[in-house]
Amino acid sequence: MTPLSSLAAILRRAASLEIVVLAFAFLFALATGVEGQEAYDRPVSSAPQPDDIGAGYQTPEVQRTSPRSAALQMLDVVLLIGGMAAIAWVSRRGRRRWVVTAVTLASLAYFGFYRQGCVCPIGATQNVAASLSDASLATPMVVLAFFLLPLAASLLAGRVFCGGVCPLGAIQDLVLLRPVQTPQGVDRWLGMFRYVYLGLAVWFAVLPAGQRDFVICRFDPFVGFFRLNGPAWMLGVGVALLLLGTVVGRPYCRYLCPYGGLISVVSRFAIWPVRITPDEELDCGLCVDSCPFGAIKDLRAKPSECLACARCFAHCPRQQLAWGEIELVELDELVSSAKCVAQRSGGNE
Template identity: 50%
Template sequence: MRRPLGILFATALLGLLAAGAGAQDLLSRPEIDGHATPTAEFPEPRSASLEYGDVAVLALALGLSVYLALVRRSRRGLFLLAIGSLAYFGFYRQGCVCAIGSIQNVALALSDSSYGVSLAILAFFALPLVATLFFGRTFCAAVCPLGAIQELFALRPVKVPPWLDQALGLAPYVYLGAAVVYAATGTAFIICEYDPFVAFFRLSGSANMLIVGACFLVIGLFIGRPYCRYLCPYGALLKPLSRLSRWHVRIPPEECINCRLCEDSCPYGAIRPPTVKQSVADRKATRLRLVLLLALSPLIVAATGWAGRGLGVPLARLHPESQLAERVRLEETGQVEGTTDASDAFYSTGRPRQELYAAALALHERFAVAGMLLGGWVALVIAVKLIHTNLHRQRTEYSAERGNCVSCGRCFWYCPAEQARLGLIENVDVVVKRPAAEKGES
């Protein structure tokens, strides 16, 4: 793994030599008989070929997850796979090569052609999306280490009221928008920066992020998968794709008998009951609202997008260049005392202030455009959500809402049909017929 330094740089930076002032003045180190000049050790990073190993593991895990969820319908298998994924992608790979974070690499590669995204990262981005398009969110079920750790911690789940769930469910889209903006502008990869569990995977990290992670786990004891449901930007991509999925886990293996046993078994609030016909008044109101919304949406999106332009300055604040420019300006106009490490470093580069200001102002402009897009995006998401709440779907059986269902398989066990399939009970009637008999007792 280690090789001496001499050959490493053979000619790579030769061109710089000419620019190096005083290079000709360099003295040779003293030659001492019997003492060779040591060479410093430069350990190499993890080999790139191992990245492809990771991709292979990902593909395997995805396949296994699909098989276990859709074919074997094995909750236990999925659970073990989740532990395995947590061990490999989480603790062994320390959370870094991850589908969630890859969004940003892709966004940066799109906006900055000089940044190349490696095929491994591209695979991490695309494979789960493709799998979801056909099989639903099996990636979330047992492959994603962040999902896995939360899955393990969902010990005592409680119901989140649907109104709250619906509203909080928008946060991932906002987060996704912000993450793409910051990645595409080369500011920072905020998803990775604020990844709550990566500090656990590494068994070290900044105290604050450890606290955040611990808080998420505590919340996760009661609210299933809080990160996945209310923050995960990759989940925001998976949700719509999952709705389109060709095959998707079903709660009953065959036909639903509407026994309602699974009704409250999903910790993630994904099981929807069969619908009843809307009242005429409701239907009218819904239809009216829908027409109104459809007509207004473009306006709302445009207006919010326009208003988002003003966010250029606040958004740019996260960018180091903009930060530096503000600081230098404050120092220049005497509004602050002293200098910071950053402004000191800036001054010693001899770069003119005006150039920095111009760069920062250009950034403000860039972020104003980004803010416009972000505003439009958020408005669009909200509009779609509002339209969504006015679409009345018809369901005749208990089924998993495909967008929210992570294919974890927890509900299988609660289905008498499944129990019958597994041979745990003789037939469905054993369970379903009992309520009438027991009603009087309890």
């Protein structure tokens, strides 16, 4: 092993250890920070009580809703880490699409419909921006964890949060029926909108208190489905995106999601990004058509765009050989045939 490769291996191990320590630090801070907070005396407890008011008056139930307990907040963080770890394992070792599908369904059920889309790393971007600009605001530890941990995971293994843990991505992934490839130029230019949206969201979040607005939460196209309510026009936008998502892979994630734009930038520097083959690249091109997100460029998964969905693994002859689904002779035939088709297509163009 050369000195450079040895140094690279040491840096990778150090980065991995740093992320693990960061995760445990968040969990510890969450447990101790929430427990250490002073009890909040809601105004209703010191206001006139129903017996004092009389006439059968009862205090509205909503005023008695207790904050989510520290244990349940920690559960949210543990499930977030567990989901991302599962998809990272699939992208590096397991390489089975069904595992990603299982995480997607579980995340949609828990983070989507049960937790009603909250805590959301996408919306947490605004909380963090507002607290950085206003010293009187404090971001809860669980919100900070949901904002930072997916970014840390992206630095390690790419967009594993987007792979199936994010409920907004999960609901779009499940409706994808007959994907079509979007032209690269259109894909690139439409993808710029998410950075514009990110800039606008941060701008509105850092305005003075009287003018501040959390536009990401206000215009979330899927939270109405998760909470089974919301403005009709916003539900209509969500329906339109889901209908479009039956043929265009995850349109909100690729073209509008501001947090997705942030993760895309961080994933460019991923230490262990997704690799299509388990070992040696064949350059046969069979994986290209299997990717509904246009994330395979020059026959390699592009870390900033790959959503770790694992669809390409099943189309890789090298992976099929590793699973024992084909023989070595069949692998050579598949690769030769695919390369001939690619050459003819290139000649026709």
